[in-house]
Amino acid sequence: MKGLISLLLVLVCNISVAVEQAETIFKQHAPSLYQIRLIDKASGEKSSIGSGFQISSDGLIATNYHVISSYARHPEKYRIEFLDNQGKKAHLELKSIDVINDLALVKRDVEQEMPFFTIANSVPTKGEELYSLGNPHDLGMIVVPGTYNGLKKESFNDRIHFTGSVNSGMSGGPVVNKNSDVVGINVATSGNQIGFLVPHDKLLALVKTYKEQNNLTIAQQMEQQLNQNQKKLIGTLLDSNWQLRKLGEGLIPTIDVPFIRCWGESNADKSDALVMLAVANCSLEENTYISGNFFTGALEMEFRYMQAKKLSDVKFYQLFQRQIARVMPGNKAGKDDVTEFQCQHDIVMPENQLINNKAILCTRAYKDFNDLYDVLYLGISIDRDDQAFISHFTLAGVAQNSAQAFTSKFMESVSWK
Amino acid sequence: MEIIIEEISRGHKLLGRHKFAKQSINVGRGYHSDIILSDPHVCAEHLSIEFDGDNWLIADQDSINGCFLDDGNKPANGHIVRSGDVITLGKSQIRVVFPHHPVETSITLSPFENLINLTKHPVALFVNIALFAIITGWMFFLNNPKEVTFTQLFVPSIGLTLMFAIWPASVALISHLTKHDARIFTQLGLCFVFYNLTWFSDFIEALVKFNTSSQFPLTALLALLPISIAFCLFWLNCYVGFHMSSKRRTVVAVCLTTLLFGGSFLIEMSKKPDFSIRPHFNSTLLTPSFMFAKSSSVDEFIENSNELFSEAKKSVKKDD
Numbered sequence: 134m135k136g137l138i139s140l141l142l143v144l145v146c147n148i149s150v151a152v153e154q155a156e157t158i159f160k161q162h163a164p165s166l167y168q169i170r171l172i173d174k175a176s177g178e179k180s181s182i183g184s185g186f187q188i189s190s191d192g193l194i195a196t197n198y199h200v201i202s203s204y205a206r207h208p209e210k211y212r213i214e215f216l217d218n219q220g221k222k223a224h225l226e227l228k229s230i231d232v233i234n235d236l237a238l239v240k241r242d243v244e245q246e247m248p249f250f251t252i253a254n255s256v257p258t259k260g261e262e263l264y265s266l267g268n269p270h271d272l273g274m275i276v277v278p279g280t281y282n283g284l285k286k287e288s289f290n291d292r293i294h295f296t297g298s299v300n301s302g303m304s305g306g307p308v309v310n311k312n313s314d315v316v317g318i319n320v321a322t323s324g325n326q327i328g329f330l331v332p333h334d335k336l337l338a339l340v341k342t343y344k345e346q347n348n349l350t351i352a353q354q355m356e357q358q359l360n361q362n363q364k365k366l367i368g369t370l371l372d373s374n375w376q377l378r379k380l381g382e383g384l385i386p387t388i389d390v391p392f393i394r395c396w397g398e399s400n401a402d403k404s405d406a407l408v409m410l411a412v413a414n415c416s417l418e419e420n421t422y423i424s425g426n427f428f429t430g431a432l433e434m435e436f437r438y439m440q441a442k443k444l445s446d447v448k449f450y451q452l453f454q455r456q457i458a459r460v461m462p463g464n465k466a467g468k469d470d471v472t473e474f475q476c477q478h479d480i481v482m483p484e485n486q487l488i489n490n491k492a493i494l495c496t497r498a499y500k501d502f503n504d505l506y507d508v509l510y511l512g513i514s515i516d517r518d519d520q521a522f523i524s525h526f527t528l529a530g531v532a533q534n535s536a537q538a539f540t541s542k543f544m545e546s547v548s549w550k
Numbered sequence: 551m552e553i554i555i556e557e558i559s560r561g562h563k564l565l566g567r568h569k570f571a572k573q574s575i576n577v578g579r580g581y582h583s584d585i586i587l588s589d590p591h592v593c594a595e596h597l598s599i600e601f602d603g604d605n606w607l608i609a610d611q612d613s614i615n616g617c618f619l620d621d622g623n624k625p626a627n628g629h630i631v632r633s634g635d636v637i638t639l640g641k642s643q644i645r646v647v648f649p650h651h652p653v654e655t656s657i658t659l660s661p662f663e664n665l666i667n668l669t670k671h672p673v674a675l676f677v678n679i680a681l682f683a684i685i686t687g688w689m690f691f692l693n694n695p696k697e698v699t700f701t702q703l704f705v706p707s708i709g710l711t712l713m714f715a716i717w718p719a720s721v722a723l724i725s726h727l728t729k730h731d732a733r734i735f736t737q738l739g740l741c742f743v744f745y746n747l748t749w750f751s752d753f754i755e756a757l758v759k760f761n762t763s764s765q766f767p768l769t770a771l772l773a774l775l776p777i778s779i780a781f782c783l784f785w786l787n788c789y790v791g792f793h794m795s796s797k798r799r800t801v802v803a804v805c806l807t808t809l810l811f812g813g814s815f816l817i818e819m820s821k822k823p824d825f826s827i828r829p830h831f832n833s834t835l836l837t838p839s840f841m842f843a844k845s846s847s848v849d850e851f852i853e854n855s856n857e858l859f860s861e862a863k864k865s866v867k868k869d870d
Contacts, residue, residue, distance in 0.1 A: 407695070407696070407697065443697075446837045446838075447692065447837055448691070448692050449837075450835045450836060450837050451692040451693060451835075452692075452693075452695055453835055454833055454834065454835040455693065455695075457833050457835075458833040460829065461827070461828060462827060462828075462829070465827060466827070467825065467827075468824065468825035472862055472865040472866055472869060473825065473826055473827075473865070474827075474828070474829035474830070475858055475861050475862055475865070476764070476829055476830065476831035476832075476858075477763070477764040477765075477854060477855060477857075477858045478763060478764045478831055478832050479763035479764065479765070479846050479850075479851050479854065480761075480763065480841070480843050480844075480845045480846065481845055481846050481847070481848060481850075481851045482845035482846075482847065483847075483848055484847070484848070489841070489845055491760075491835065492851055493831045493832070493833075494851070494855055494858065495829040495831060496855075496858055496859060496862050497862055498859075498862040498863050498865065498866045499866075500866050500869065504863075506859065506862060509829055511831075513835065515835065515838055515841055516838050516841075517838065518837060518838060518839075533856075533859045536859075537852050537855060537856075540852060540855070541848055541849070541852050544848045544851070545848055
């Protein structure tokens with residue numbers, strides 16, 4: 134009992150310390166915290182909101198790219214405004230973006246030097262107490278305490294796993310340590326108490342590039358960043374170990390990198406099914422937001438092994454044909470973003486001659502970004518009477534050479550056992 | 551002097567033909583007339599055609615509605631008849647022909663006609679219709695992802711067969727209504743032969759699509775196969791059902807074919823969304839035993855995709 138009471142006391146003390154800490158941080162930094170709002174010029178009302186924080190005495194403010202994405206894509210339709218802790222509103226100018234890490238730099242006019250957040254120069258330790266600041270659901274600025282849980286392992290572009298509630302509207306707000314140094318930027322949430330932050334070094338890198346060369350337009354920066362990211366991603370994938378695993382009578386490649394995860398499913402429990410089916414899915418569960426419905430940077434692979442149980446081969450292939458005609462791309466980009474898909478098909482046998490596939494490759498080009506494509510591949514085995522093997526992948530936002538290199542490696546890897 | 555008078559319909563179809571060896575012929579609604587017309591716009595004694603020794607002359611018997619040459623307004627009273635003249639009286643028409651009037655050369659009975667008649671032979675007819683019903687049922691079976699019983703296939707296949715019999719039946723009905731021979735069994739036999747040919751052409755199309763790559767330039771020509779089958783069917787429908795010049799028959803067949811394929815093309819176009827995110831590709835699959843083509847290597851496939859990417863790039867510029 135005594136032990137329990139002392140434990141409780143310790144807890145209460147800890148909580149009160151945390152609350153005090155949060156209070157000081159909030160008081161100290163309130164003038165450097167902003168609500169960033171996108172105003173629709175035609176209606177004069179705000180169309181989206183987020184948070185931001187000042188990082189230099191001359192008015193440079195950091196926020197998330199997705200907070201201002203509509204402006205970045207359609208600057209003629211919107212303007213950006215800030216709302217400070219005293220209720221003052223004024224115009225902001227978009228300076229630079231990092232679309233891959235979801236960061237943006239905007240600038241306000243300042244008359245005299247202003248207080249600002251300093252960016253940390255070291256990474257927090259696991260379990261360290263952090264404070265997330267922001268304006269959730271337009272309810273006013275708040276502080277949320279939470280814990281640093283290291284970098285998310287399954288992510289290609291680094292994200293901090295933060296145990297604390299990051300809510301919508303807090304996007305772009307800073308996350309600080311006890312010394313009020315910024316260690317991350319709120320970016321996403323994955324349900325209760327699971328939040329994700331952009332590490333501070335990405336912000337430092339963005340500020341550095343902004344100061345060195347700010348002659349690229351926002352669209353050019355976006356194109357360059359998307360291009361570099363796809364090159365890095367496809368390069369990493371092609372250089373990794375492609376392990377061959379069994380799926381039914383077929384062999385499928387699984388890429389040995391932590392950010393690609395696989396899931397499986399089969400109908401082995403249904404004894405009356407006409408076709409035995411086993412499915413494996415592998416995907417990069419992360420994509421880059423551009424605007425509206427337009428996401429890019431995703432990768433999905435799907436493999437299906439089918440075996441006819443109580444079917445003639447003619448009916449088996451007929452049903453199989455109906456199934457493959459329903460393939461859809463992974464991302465829902467619209468008319469303004471991409472062209473319509475164009476496809477080619479052929480009968481292709483890989484070098485090992487273990488399988489004969491009908492191969493279909495479709496591609497569509499991005500309208501605003503030069504040499505970036507969405508690619509969709511479908512391989513269908515046509516050499517066994519009662520067995521079929523479908524191999525499929527989609528890549529979003531890749532260059533032609535990356536797409537071709539990946540397709541080639543993928544096609545050579547899939548085969549019968 | 552003999553004279554032939556033909557009762558004809560407004561569309562110049564022959565309704566009756568009479569030959570007279572008299573000097574004077576009466577035409578009217580009255581029962582004492584030589585030619586009795588039942589048209590209420592014709593008077594009991596409407597007109598007479600009389601021979602004066604040299605010529606045949608038309609004499610209007612003071613009829614209420616008068617009589618005219620051809621379809622026009624030129625009064626026929628006192629007109630000297632030439633062979634082939636058409637006279638309008640009331641809402642009826644008659645045509646006057648002399649015995650020496652030239653006729654068209656006779657058409658030889660072609661072996662083609664025998665071939666057409668073969669399709670109406672009860673055995674051929676039964677085999678063709680049964681074949682169509684069986685293939686239809688089989689298609690239902692192949693496209694059904696669940697297990698199906700015989701009755702579940704029987705009902706739609708018979709239903710569809712009956713539906714497809716509507717076309718030859720209506721062609722026969724129209725030829726019957728236009729005073730032609732109905733020849734319904736010939737029409738039925740012909741149509742089902744061609745319906746079965748369509749199944750065959752579908753198979754040929756699938757076989758070609760399955761064995762060729764997107765580099766194969768002649769895939770578009772495959773569409774000509776069903777179009778020509780439809781044209782032949784419509785042409786034969788006209789040949790069997792109606793007496794018309796071969797030029798007119800071709801025009802009718804072309805029009806029907808255009809209506810059928812142009813119509814379905816227009817319906818397709820109207821359904822097409824402004825922008826489709828779904829890729830459209832050749833998904834034809836047959837069983838491995840129908841694969842005759844040589845496989846390409848992965849490198850060749852990738853090499854070909856260069857063109858695909860440049861096409862995609864081009865369509866960006868086109869959309870701008």
